[in-house]
Structures are given as structure tokens and as C-alpha cells.
Amino acid sequence: MLSDRHVHTPYCLHGSSDALENYVKVAIEAGLESLTFTEHAPLPMEDPLPDKDSSMRPEDVDTYLAEVRTLAKKYQGIIEIHAGFELDYLEGKEPETRAFLEKYPETVPHSILSVHFVQLAPDEYFCIDLDRESFTQKGAEIGYEALYSLYEAAVKKALALPYGELTPKKIGHINLIHKFQKAYSVSDPIDWKLLLDKVKESGYTLDYNFAGIDKPDYGKTYPDPEMMAYAIKIGLTYEKGSDAHASHEVARYFGTATETEYDDWKEA
Template identity: 30%
Template sequence: MLLLCCDYHMHTPRCGDASGTYEEYVEKALERGLREIGFSGHSPQYFLPREHRKRESAIPEEELEEYIREVEVLQEKYRGALEIRVGLEVDFVPGHERELEKIVHAFSWDYLLLSVHYLGDWPFDHPKYIGRYREWDINDLFTTYFRVLREGVETGYFDAVAHFDLPKKFGFRPTQEIPEMNEVLLACQRYGVSLELNTAGWRRPVGEAYPSLDILMRARNLGLSVCVGSDAHRPEDVGRDFEKAEDLLGRAGFTSVVRFTKRQKIPVVFREYTSCG
């Protein structure tokens, strides 16, 4: 029986890297026994000059309102069968906080996920650019990444950190303790930011969830909360590997996850989900 019944990381047809219709995502959620989902399309690329912005991994800024309306139509269509939240996965790029603020305040979001996909001009998690890992000392890479992630947390704009240890995606791992990682967790504690348990890592070369068990245990010891997301870019990945996620959270000592509504977090203990089938 599936106990985790909220998937808050799902992309949309308006993201150029996602396939399928909204309804296909919703129907797969119902098939998997989910009770609540959140669409979290990639935010507009506010940090790039307009002529360089691409749909490849973002909702164009001029389509943001349409994206919101489309999800609101789904909320009405599936009312009583499935709770559907309106979220956004927002790339944080230092030095563009003023532009970021416009995205944050563009709508009364249910939640905002913090992501870091770029180090400078390098989209480090894109397989097309994997060769640039050779240009870095791996420990320096993780150090830089966690410094940027901490800055994002400290804006106070976000509700949860998506795929916390993303640079491990292709199997690259630090060879020593990275103090900056703990600094991010402490910043999450100060700012009340949750961690997302992202199951997409099980579908990537690294073969494990984001974040690792060790990081989850550290987060638990700091009293941080968690939400769960599949990072689905196609309907068949909605709610995928949630059984593994339940086991991982239990091993880390978590007994609850959080739900989101209008930027408010609602903790729900696992046993309250036992009505999900």
C-alpha cells in the first residue's frame, strides 16, 4: 500500500523538456493512488537576456499566466478526486535576485522549489555538457554548488530545496567532507525550508535518490521537514519509486512529510496516508 500520496515535482507540456498532456499526468497520479499533486514547471529563464531564453527547459515568461490558468482548470475538473497545487521550480542564479523577485511575486503560488542547475554558464546536469566535469576538481565543484544553493535558501523565497545533491547525477562524488553542504542544511533550518526527497535519482546514472541517506539523516537531526517529488517529465514517472522513498525516509528517521497550500506547510504523519490505495 502506497503511504506517500503527494507528488510535488511534476513538469508540464509548457516545459520544452517534458512530454505528455496535463490530463495524462493527472490520470497517472490517480492510477498510482496519489491524493495530491503539484505541477512545478520550470520557471522562466529570468537570468538570461531575452534573446537567449529557450523553451528547452523553461516556461517562457509570456506563457506563465497561461500555465497557471491551465492548472486552475484542472483543479476544477478533478475537484473531489485529486487535490492539485500550483507550484514552480525556480532556478537560482546569484546576481539576479531583482528579476527573481518578480517571478516569486507573479502569483499566489502554493509552493516554490529552489533549484540550482547552473554554475556560471554551465548547465552541469545536462548530459550534453557532461565533459565539462573534467574542468573541475570534484570537491571544488560540490563546494561551489552548495555555496550557490545556500545563497538561494537565504533569499527566503523558497519552500523546499529540490534534488539537494544534484551534482552527483552522473556518478561524480566528492572525495572529502564538504563543509558547505552542512551550511546549506543549517540555512534551511534558519529559514524554515524543507528538503525534497526526489526519486528521479533512481532513474539517473547515480542510481540513488536526491538527497542521500546520510544527508537525510543530518536533516532529520536538525529537525528539517521533507516533501516528496518524482521530478516527472513524462506521465509514466508520476509517483515513481515512492515505495523506495518511504523506505528511505523511514531509515533516516522521518515519520512525516509536508503538504503545501498557499505557501503554508502542513505536516502529515505516514499513518494518516493509510487510506491511499
């Protein structure tokens, strides 16, 4: 079944203002059988970003869910539409995040758990995917290897059911730490195969995310093709996501890497 399971909306403060229905129309045009909206859930703390635009506002959550459900009804029989969240895994904020999920348990199977922030001190979080400048500045300051290791530790915690049975068991863009990798050099301390083994052991699914192809300092899918080949080899499940923040990005590049290609990699 061709589905896009990672899609944003105008409710998050850093995306486009395209209406949700426009995303649905592009999805139908692209021949998708289902579409899952995964808006950034409100952060359970003050937004560390300068523009305070990481996520949706808490007061918009119910409106967002109601709007997706209205569309699901309207397009019933044409395309399946689901409502989920892209949830931030934040070290130290597990109780608050769990409290949010308790209010919306029906969204858990459609949601993604992502690491965008690493914890530098008890109340200091650093956003690893904001822009090249802030990333290279932090890398120069604390060391790229240290930054990578913090990220790896956070991903491992995210893979250990931090919210118990309410944990969304799909890990978002697992190697997002590579987003600006062309801008600096690092000896990558992360054993990605081991991390993918952990995804498998924990029974999680991979968000196979096509947004990275459009990032000038990266240019590939998350996970990258080599990691995907390994993921397939060990029998990991994955779900495609465009990570669209504008309607024209729905299903972007879905035709460019196919399961058939992975079969070739498996042989290699």
C-alpha cells in the first residue's frame, strides 16, 4: 500500500500555510492509498529555538485533530487519512510527554517519535537540525563526536519505550544528526548497525524519510541507502514519509528508491 506517513500542516509554526485539504489532493494525485498527518506535538517546555516555532501551539491540538478527522470522513473511500503526531523525545521530560499521550492515545499508532533536541544540561536543550550555523558552532564548541554521542544516547532512550505502552514505536529520521554533514568533518562515533539492531530488538519501525534528499548539506534519505540496505537485511519494517511542510512535497521522491533496489543491495 502506497502511503505517506509523515506529513506536517499549517498548525506548526515553521511550515507553509497550505491548507490540509491541499495535502490530501496532492496525495490523491500521487496515487496514495493513505496519508497520515503527523504534526509536531507541542513541546512540554519553553521552546529553545530563537523564533519559538518548533511545534504547534497547545491550544491548537484539538482543532488540528478535528480537522484531520473531518477530512478523513470527507475522503472516505477515496483515500485513508489518519491523525498522529511527530513527538519529540526529550530527555528528562518523559512524565510531561507521557501526560500528553495519555490525552490522545488513539493517535499513538499513527505517530512518530523523533530526536531533534539533545540535552546539554538539566534545563538546556540543543536543536540539532535548526541550521548549519548553529550546528557547526555547537560542534566546534563541544566537539562533533560529543554532539553525535549525545544524539546516539537520546535515540537509544527513545527506543526503550520511554512512555511505556503509550510510546509511538516508530523512530523518526534516525540519522538526522547527519543533516549538515557536508559542512564539517567528523569521525562518526555511532555504530549505526548496532543502533538499527536495537530498533529491531525493540520492535520499532523506521520512518523512511525523504526530506533529507532536499537538504543541501546531506542529499539522501534518512536512513541513508547503506543503512536501509542493512535494515532490510535484518528484517526491519519501515514506513515512507515525505516530512512535507508544504502540500507539493507530499510523496516527494517516493518513486526514486524502491523495494526492488533494496533487494539488489541485499545481494551486494
